[in-house]
Each structure stands twice: as C-alpha cells, then as structure tokens.
Amino acid sequence: MSVPRIDRLSAVMALPLLASPALTAFGFRPNRIAPPQPRTWAEAIGWPLTGALLAGLVLLAVALLLLRRPGMRLLLLAGALAALVVLLGRGAVLLLEQAAPAARVSPGAGFWLAAGTLLLLLVDAFARMRPGPAARAALLACAVAGVAVLLGSGTLAGLSVAAEFRVRADAFHRATADHLVLAFGSFLAALVFGLPTGLAIQRHPGLRGPVLNLLTLIQTIPSIALFGILIVPLAWVAAHVPGAADAGIKGIGTAPALIALFLYSLLPIVANTVAGLDAVPRAVTEAARGMGMTEARRLWWIDLPLTLPVILAAARIVLVQNIGLATVGALIGSGGYGTFIFQGIGQTATDLILLGVIPTVALAFLTSSIMDLLIALSGGQPQ
Amino acid sequence: MIELQALTKTYGGRPVVDEVSARFARGTLTAIVGSSGSGKTTLLRMINRLVEPTSGRVLIDGQDAGRIPEVSLRQGIGYVIQGYGLFPHWTAARNIGVVPTLLGWPEARIAARVTELLQMLQLDPAEIAGRYPHQLSGGQAQRIGVARALAARPDVLLMDEPFGALDPLIRRQAQRDLAQIRRQLGTTIVLVTHDMNEALYLGDAIAVMRHGRFEQFDTPDRIIRAPATAFVADLVGETGRALRLLALHPVGSLSRAGEAEGEPVDVAASLSDALAEMIWTGRDRLPVTDAQGQRLGIVTREDILARGRE
Amino acid sequence: MTALRWIILIGVTGGLILFPALFEPLLRPFAPAGGPAIYDRASLASLTVSHLALVALAMIPSTLIALSLAILVTRPAGAEFLPMARVLANIGQTFPPVAVLALSVPLLGFGARPTVLALFLYGLLPIFENALAGLRAVPGSVLLSGKAMGMTPRQVLAQVEMPLALPLILEGIRISIVIALSTATIGSTVAARSLGEVIIAGLTSNNPAYVIQGGVLTGCIAVLLYDAFGLLIEIAKRLTGREPQQAA
Numbered sequence: 010m011s012v013p014r015i016d017r018l019s020a021v022m023a024l025p026l027l028a029s030p031a032l033t034a035f036g037f038r039p040n041r042i043a044p045p046q047p048r049t050w051a052e053a054i055g056w057p058l059t060g061a062l063l064a065g066l067v068l069l070a071v072a073l074l075l076l077r078r079p080g081m082r083l084l085l086l087a088g089a090l091a092a093l094v095v096l097l098g099r100g101a102v103l104l105l106e107q108a109a110p111a112a113r114v115s116p117g118a119g120f121w122l123a124a125g126t127l128l129l130l131l132v133d134a135f136a137r138m139r140p141g142p143a144a145r146a147a148l149l150a151c152a153v154a155g156v157a158v159l160l161g162s163g164t165l166a167g168l169s170v171a172a173e174f175r176v177r178a179d180a181f182h183r184a185t186a187d188h189l190v191l192a193f194g195s196f197l198a199a200l201v202f203g204l205p206t207g208l209a210i211q212r213h214p215g216l217r218g219p220v221l222n223l224l225t226l227i228q229t230i231p232s233i234a235l236f237g238i239l240i241v242p243l244a245w246v247a248a249h250v251p252g253a254a255d256a257g258i259k260g261i262g263t264a265p266a267l268i269a270l271f272l273y274s275l276l277p278i279v280a281n282t283v284a285g286l287d288a289v290p291r292a293v294t295e296a297a298r299g300m301g302m303t304e305a306r307r308l309w310w311i312d313l314p315l316t317l318p319v320i321l322a323a324a325r326i327v328l329v330q331n332i333g334l335a336t337v338g339a340l341i342g343s344g345g346y347g348t349f350i351f352q353g354i355g356q357t358a359t360d361l362i363l364l365g366v367i368p369t370v371a372l373a374f375l376t377s378s379i380m381d382l383l384i385a386l387s388g389g390q391p392q
Numbered sequence: 393m394i395e396l397q398a399l400t401k402t403y404g405g406r407p408v409v410d411e412v413s414a415r416f417a418r419g420t421l422t423a424i425v426g427s428s429g430s431g432k433t434t435l436l437r438m439i440n441r442l443v444e445p446t447s448g449r450v451l452i453d454g455q456d457a458g459r460i461p462e463v464s465l466r467q468g469i470g471y472v473i474q475g476y477g478l479f480p481h482w483t484a485a486r487n488i489g490v491v492p493t494l495l496g497w498p499e500a501r502i503a504a505r506v507t508e509l510l511q512m513l514q515l516d517p518a519e520i521a522g523r524y525p526h527q528l529s530g531g532q533a534q535r536i537g538v539a540r541a542l543a544a545r546p547d548v549l550l551m552d553e554p555f556g557a558l559d560p561l562i563r564r565q566a567q568r569d570l571a572q573i574r575r576q577l578g579t580t581i582v583l584v585t586h587d588m589n590e591a592l593y594l595g596d597a598i599a600v601m602r603h604g605r606f607e608q609f610d611t612p613d614r615i616i617r618a619p620a621t622a623f624v625a626d627l628v629g630e631t632g633r634a635l636r637l638l639a640l641h642p643v644g645s646l647s648r649a650g651e652a653e654g655e656p657v658d659v660a661a662s663l664s665d666a667l668a669e670m671i672w673t674g675r676d677r678l679p680v681t682d683a684q685g686q687r688l689g690i691v692t693r694e695d696i697l698a699r700g701r702e
Numbered sequence: 703m704t705a706l707r708w709i710i711l712i713g714v715t716g717g718l719i720l721f722p723a724l725f726e727p728l729l730r731p732f733a734p735a736g737g738p739a740i741y742d743r744a745s746l747a748s749l750t751v752s753h754l755a756l757v758a759l760a761m762i763p764s765t766l767i768a769l770s771l772a773i774l775v776t777r778p779a780g781a782e783f784l785p786m787a788r789v790l791a792n793i794g795q796t797f798p799p800v801a802v803l804a805l806s807v808p809l810l811g812f813g814a815r816p817t818v819l820a821l822f823l824y825g826l827l828p829i830f831e832n833a834l835a836g837l838r839a840v841p842g843s844v845l846l847s848g849k850a851m852g853m854t855p856r857q858v859l860a861q862v863e864m865p866l867a868l869p870l871i872l873e874g875i876r877i878s879i880v881i882a883l884s885t886a887t888i889g890s891t892v893a894a895r896s897l898g899e900v901i902i903a904g905l906t907s908n909n910p911a912y913v914i915q916g917g918v919l920t921g922c923i924a925v926l927l928y929d930a931f932g933l934l935i936e937i938a939k940r941l942t943g944r945e946p947q948q949a950a
C-alpha cells in the first residue's frame with residue numbers, strides 16, 4: 010500500500026473553492042439598473058443552510074485532495090454543482106420575498122468563483138477518464154438534460170436574468186431565430202461554395218496561392234469594418250437592381266451580415282479542404298486510379314471520406330467563429346443575440362448583456378461539443 | 393500476352409523509359425530488376441496507363457492498350473502498388489472487394505470471393521476480414537494488397553516491389569506463396585524488384601533495366617551464365633554464380649535410378665538445397681521422393697557439380 | 703506582387719492618417735448631400751494612435767502571461783495542469799470577443815479599461831495554444847540530446863525549445879493581434895477611443911463615407927500588421943534553420 014498522494018491540481022483549485030464563501034454570494038438591486046449591493050450566503054439563505062454549505066465545501070475539498078479516481082470525482086463534483094445551483098435559486102427567492110417587486114437578485118462573485126471552479130474540476134475529471142465518443146455523447150446529453158430540467162423547473166426563476174427573459178421572451182425567440190440563421194446559414198453557404206473551391210485549387214496548384222491569400226486578407230479585416238463596408242454596395246444593389254429590395258436585400262440588416270460571415274467562413278473551409286486532400290497518401294490515390302476508379306468515384310469513395318475529419322474540424326472553427334461574430338451583426342441591424350448585448354451596454358443593464366451573452370456562449374459551446382463528437386466519430390482527432 | 397513496342401516516356405525532355413520493346417508471354421512471370429530511378433515503376437505504369445507513354449505502345453493480347461478505355465483497362469489488370477496503398481478507411485474485406493464492386497458483382501459473390509482469396513493467402517477470414525489496414529501487420533497488409541489485385545481474376549497482374557517492406561523471413565514466405573499462387577492461376581505477371589535473388593527465384597524471364605533501357609532480357613539461367621553487360625554481371629555477382637545456377641533447377645531434373653541411405657530430398661527442392669544437405673550430412677547421394685513421399689530415385693553429388701560447371 | 707501590396711497598404715494607411723483631405727473627392731459621392739465626407743469629430747491620426755495603444759496595452763501582458771503559462775504546463779512540475787489548461791483553452795475559444803467585452807463593462811465601467819481587459823483576456827488564448835503546440839512539437843530526441851550534452855533544464859528551454867517554438871509563438875501573437883485590432887473597433891461601443899468610432903458614427907448618422915474610411919483604414923492596418931508579422935515569422939524560421947514555407 011502506498012501513501013495516498015495528494016492531487017496537485019485539486020490542491021490549487023481548493024483555494025478558490027474555500028475562499029469563495031468570503032466573497033459576495035449575491036448582488037441585490039432595488040431596481041433593474043441600480044448598482045448591485047453585496048449580500049452574503051448567510052443573509053440570503055440563513056445560518057443553518059450556510060453552515061451546511063461551508064461544511065460541504067470543506068468536505069468536498071478534502072475528498073478531492075484524496076480521491077484520484079476520475080469517475081468518482083465526476084459524480085462528486087456533479088452533485089456539488091447541482092447543490093450549489095439549487096442553493097443559488099433558493100437564496101434568490103428568499104431575498105426577493107423581503108423586497109419590493111422591482112428588485113432584482115443576481116449571482117455574485119463568490120458564486121461565480123465556486124461554480125466556475127467546480128465546473129473546471131468536473132471537466133478535468135472527465136478529461137482524465139479519457140472518454141470515447143459514446144461517453145462524451147452521454148455526458149453531453151446529461152448536461153443538456155440537466156440544464157433543461159434546471160430551466161424548466163423554475164429553480165432559477167428568481168434570478169435577474171430570468172426576470173429579464175420573462176420581459177423579453179418574444180424578442181428572445183426572434184433573436185434566437187436570427188442568430189441561428191446568421192451563423193448556420195452563412196456556414197452552409199460557405200460549405201457549398203468552399204468545398205468545390207478547395208477541390209479545384211488542390212488540383213490546380215497555380216490557383217492555390219492567390220485564392221488562399223485573398224481569403225486570408227478577408228479574414229484579417231476587422232468585423233465591423235467588413236460589415237460596414239458591405240453596406241455600401243448592398244444599398245446600391247437594393248436601389249438599382251429590380252426586385253432586389255423585394256427579396257429582402259438592404260444596405261443594413263441580414264444581408265450584409267450574412268455575406269460578411271460567409272466571407273469569414275471561406276478561409277477555414279477552403280484551407281482545410283486543400284490540406285485534407287493533400288494529406289491523402291499518394292499510394293492510396295495511385296491504387297484507386299490503378300484499379301480503375303473514375304475521377305468521380307475516387308472523389309466520393311476515397312478523397313472525401315479521408316478528408317472528412319479535417320473538413321469537420323474546419324466546420325467546428327467556422328461555426329464557433331460565426332456564432333460569436335453574429336453578435337456584431339446587431340450593430341448593422343441584423344438581429345440576433347448581439348441586439349441584447351449592445352442594448353445592455355447602452356443601458357448599463359448587466360442582465361440584458363447576460364441575456365445576450367449566455368445563449369451565445371451556450372450555443373457556441375454546444376455546437377463545438379457536438380462537432381468534436383462528430384470529428385471523433387469520423388476518425389479524426391478532437392481538439 | 394503483353395507486348396511493348398518502342399515504349400518511351402520522357403519527363404522534361406529526359407527519357408525515363410527509352411524505346412523499350414519486349415514480349416511477356418501469357419502465364420509467365422517477368423521480373424524487372426534495376427537500381428533506383430532506372431524507370432521500372434514508370435514502365436509498369438505505362439502498362440495500365442497510369443502513365444501515358446510519350447511514344448510507342450503497349451499491346452495486351454494483341455489489343456492496343458491505348459484504345460481501351462482507361463477505366464475498363466485498369467479494372468482488368470491487377471495492380472499491387474509500392475507501399476500497398478490500402479484504403480485506410482475501409483476494412484480488409486472491403487479493400488479486397490473493391491474492383492468486383494466497381495464491376496457490379498452481386499454482394500454474395502463478392503463476399504465469397506473475398507473469403508476464398510483470404511484463405512488462398514493463408515489468412516483467417518473470420519479474424520482478418522473485418523480489420524482496418526492500421527490493425528494489420530506489414531505481412532498481412534501486403535497479402536491484402538495482393539488479394540485486392542487478384543480479386544476480379546485479372547489476366548494480367550502488375551506488382552511494384554510487392555515485398556519491399558517485409559522482413560527477410562516473411563519476405564521468403566510471401567515469395568513462396570506467390571510462386572504457388574502463380575502455378576494455380578496462370579496469370580501473366582510483371583514484377584518489379586530491386587532484388588536479383590527475388591528475380592531469379594520467381595522469374596520465368598528477367599529484364600535488367602538501367603537508364604530506361606533493358607540491358608538484358610533473358611531467362612534466369614542465361615542471365616547468370618551469360619550476363620550481357622558488366623552492369624548485369626555486377627548485379628548477379630561474380631562469386632557464387634554456380635550456386636545461383638543450381639538454385640534455379642529442381643532436383644527432379646537430375647534424378648536417376650539408384651539406392652541411397654538416409655533422409656530423402658523433395659523432387660521440387662533446388663539442386664543447391666540438395667548440395668547443401670549433402671555437405672551438412674556428409675553424404676554423396678540422396679534419395680529423391682515426391683510430395684507424397686513416394687521414392688522416385690536418387691540424386692548424386694557428381695551430377696550436381698557437373699551441372700554447376702556447365 | 704508583394705511589393706505592390708506593401709505600397710498600396712502603406713500608401714492608403716499613411717494617406718488616410720496624414721492627409722485625409724486628399725480622399726475627400728473619392729468619398730464625397732458616398733456622403734449625404736451637404737454632409738461632411740471626412741470624419742471631423744476627431745482626427746483619424748489620433749484615433750489610430752489610441753486604437754493601437756489599446757492593442758499594445760493589452761497584448762504585451764497577454765503575451766507575457768500566455769507564454770509563461772505555456773512554459774509552466776510543459777515543465778515536469780506543471781504537467782498535472784496540462785489537461786486542465788487545454789480544457790480551459792478549449793472552453794475559452796467558445797467565448798466570443800464581444801461577450802468578453804460586454805461582460806467587462808459591468809466590472810470596470812465604460813472607456814478604455816474594459817476594452818483593454820477584453821483584449822487582454824481574449825489575446826491569451828491563441829498565444830497560449832500556439833506556444834503550447836510549438837513547445838510540445840520539439841522532438842523528444844532533441845530534448846534528450848540537449849540534456850545529454852549537459853545542458854541545464856533552463857538552458858534547454860532557452861537555447862533549444864524556445865528557438866524551435868518561436869515561429870509558432872509568433873504565429874499565435876499574430877492571430878491575437880488581428881483579433882485584438884478587430885475587437886478594439888468594437889470597443890468604441892463602450893466609449894473606448896478607437897477607429898471603430900468612425901464606423902459607428904457612419905452607421906448611426908447614415909453616412910457611408912464614414913463607414914468606408916473607417917473600414918478601409920482599420921482593414922489596412924490589420925493587413926499591414928498581419929503582413930509585418932508574416933515577415934517576422936519568415937525571419938524566425940530562417941534564423942532557426944528551417945525552410946521558409948509558403949504562407950497558407
């Protein structure tokens with residue numbers, strides 16, 4: 010028997026975990042845009058529950074230091090995180106009960122620190138299990154189901170972001186639709202255009218340099234600049250091409266945002282397609298030709314399947330990038346979650362900013378997790 | 393039969409294959425030997441038109457290969473590529489079945505053919521069929537490459553250094569297997585190799601290639617006995633020439649009536665093997681038996697030595 | 703071709719900054735009737751300077767910290783933190799720069815400070831990832847021979863690992879700078895002084911001439927810095943004895 014060795018990562022991570030109760034657990038605001046006043050756990054949920062929380066954190070820290078089996082750690086951390094979130098919801102409700110109807114409660118630095126630390130440890134434990142695609146799919150499904158249950162059950166209904174959401178449910182659904190159209194629509198268009206382009210320039214090496222240079226140039230242009238510059242020609246098109254305006258093309262709005270995101274998407278897709286095709290072993294190509302496959306056969310049976318992981322990797326990059334950049338589209342009136350973010354900045358309303366940021370990040374994270382899974386299933390290396 | 397007529401390939405004005413004319417008879421194995429860069433692969437690829445000749449032509453059974461549509465020409469010619477070129481995303485079975493699939497064979501027939509080939513190449517179908525190329529050893533991958541080339545029963549088989557990457561022991565086994573398959577199938581084979589011993593062991597005819605030309609195109613026996621140029625002589629090697637010659641001929645060719653003691657030698661074994669056995673066991677005559685163990689006669693040391701001096 | 707590119711980029715950038723009036727005739731058709739064609743609320747030169755200052759203020763600490771972290775997790779003592787660092791980097795990628803910017807405002811108020819914080823945080827990731835990739839790509843045999851020749855770990859790091867990883871590290875800084883230039887533009891929505899101001903003013907006052915000059919100027923600066931870093935990377939590759947590669 011060896012002496013149990015202390016887990017170093019846990020030793021470091023235990024510090025923020027144990028320090029978190031000392032920071033403000035909640036921010037309490039008399040109304041939506043007033044500056045937050047700090048509230049401790051004890052002020053919100055009372056001493057008995059707070060005592061339980063503190064004891065729980067200490068026990069958790071000790072357990073983490075000694076427990077090295079990732080599976081056990083995973084379960085333990087998931088339980089702790091769930092408990093913390095339930096306490097958060099409970100505290101918000103209790104604080105609001107004593108306050109005026111316009112009052113709002115949001116999580117404070119102490120909560121974020123504890124939750125963030127737990128989440129990191131959780132992901133780390135999962136990574137240490139070296140999970141296969143099936144386990145990753147299962148965890149992803151569990152996480153999505155967990156979040157859905159959490160949102161559906163109303164546990165967190167007391168939080169200010171939830172209040173903000175209730176006021177703007179319609180606008181939120183519209184923003185979701187717009188955001189999805191912007192991010193995924195531009196991606197699909199880039200795929201339809203980028204794959205053949207990649208194939209073409211891989212077969213004609215003379216085109217490779219110029220095309221990739223041009224796409225790199227586009228990718229370098231700051232997003233607002235590209236969005237803005239596109240307004241000018243599109244306004245001209247709307248004014249001068251018959252039917253264009255009826256088709257929804259305007260100087261501002263969805264059209265320039267879609268086009269800008271499409272242009273940004275091209276480089277990863279084209280460059281990865283070319284790199285993937287380049288990586289098909291010569292002997293494989295020769296063998297395929299040698300046994301009498303036609304060009305089209307070779308493309309569908311050999312080149313594309315072998316290039317798929319690299320193309321999926323590009324898709325992951327592009328989707329995450331587009332989901333983030335689509336927020337900028339709000340500045341030129343294309344809708345999407347960015348609308349809330351920029352309105353929120355304008356009103357210094359943190360809740361409104363969060364109403365835009367949280368779904369954006371969640372969407373990006375979910376998409377990248379799903380893409381990672383697909384990449385693993387297609388035989389490539391996930392990031 | 394394959395006939396090359398003044399076959400030439402130039403790259404940037406430099407001839408890589410230079411007006412080569414030759415005939416490879418039906419059902420024979422022709423080994424093309426030469427140093428690296430001498431144009432062996434290029435020559436081989438002009439037969440299935442992976443490389444288009446600059447001039448000259450290839451006739452297959454009298455038909456100009458340049459007039460057969462590329463795709464159907466290649467589907468009728470087996471090709472074992474340097475480095476195997478197995479499709480990494482397909483199982484061994486699917487790799488083997490690819491040409492039959494291209495030809496539109498029904499599934500059941502393809503499956504049966506795959507099993508048959510795996511068995512012929514001493515691979516256990518239950519174990520190997522479902523494996524991906526990265527799960528195969530070098531020797532197994534090589535055999536899958538051969539099986540894939542043979543799948544649609546081609547009349548012609550082109551092999552580009554099929555044993556190049558194998559270790560000596562597996563290599564010997566693979567060569568033996570090929571010699572046996574060849575006897576069963578009667579396919580016309582053109583095999584490219586660096587290795588003169590391999591060429592001598594497997595070839596009915598040997599073409600020694602240098603700077604894009606055939607320096608000598610002859611039987612193994614003549615290549616050893618009468619090298620046409622210093623280069624050929626060098627490849628064969630001055631020393632041990634007699635032993636190499638003996639290695640080409642079976643014991644059966646010198647078998648005669650008589651009695652001898654001790655362990656018999658197989659009628660198909662080479663004369664050099666028989667001689668080695670005599671030296672090792674201190675005998676000067678060995679009984680000869682056939683594969684069934686039936687006594688056929690004897691072979692004597694004097695006869696073998698006389699043959700080696702011829 | 704490349705020379706032409708440099709001449710155009712430097713010409714347009716320098717011209718717009720120093721002699722914006724020269725571009726008046728070109729921009730006039732896009733300006734609303736009677737409205738100004740050249741941004742007049744601040745000089746393009748001063749906006750450029752403060753734009754670049756935002757980027758520099760953020761990128762210097764970003765580079766230092768990201769590099770230190772990458773070095774730390776590739777040492778034996780930090781190895782246990784490597785999986786966590788990669789997970790963090792992976793999650794961090796899904797945070798769009800705008801989100802980081804927006805979330806800095808409640809913490810730091812309006813102005814340059816939230817912008818610099820956002821640029822700093824978002825700049826860490828590409829540099830860390832590339833430095834990590836560069837350090838991990840150094841072949842084990844090379845490290846071993848360094849050790850075998852009696853180099854201390856510190857010497858191996860300074861004389862072997864860092865030079866070999868340098869091109870990739872520079873590549874990471876290049877990516878971060880391009881992102882930072884772009885995010886600094888958005889910084890003007892939180893009242894940081896940057897060239898984004900010109901574009902946003904154009905959008906809100908319906909003056910395409912502003913949008914074009916702001917867009918072209920930021921675009922040119924970004925491409926200029928991108929190309930300049932490309933040169934640096936080529937030089938680094940040559941100094942560390944590797945073939946200059948075709949930029950892709």
Ligand SMILES: Nc1ncnc2c1ncn2[C@@H]1O[C@H](COP(=O)(O)OP(=O)(O)OP(=O)(O)O)[C@@H](O)[C@H]1O
Nearest residue numbers: 403404408426427428429430431432433434435586
């Ligand atoms: N596509 C090509 N373009 C230009 N030169 C070529 C091309 N293919 C082959 N060559 C040149 O032709 C010569 C013969 O090549 P080939 O591949 O036929 O040699 P080889 O005898 O098979 O050599 P090895 O034993 O190394 O496989 C070499 O010098 C090679 O560089």
Ligand SMILES: [Mg+2]
Nearest residue numbers: 432433474552
């Ligand atoms: Mg060759």
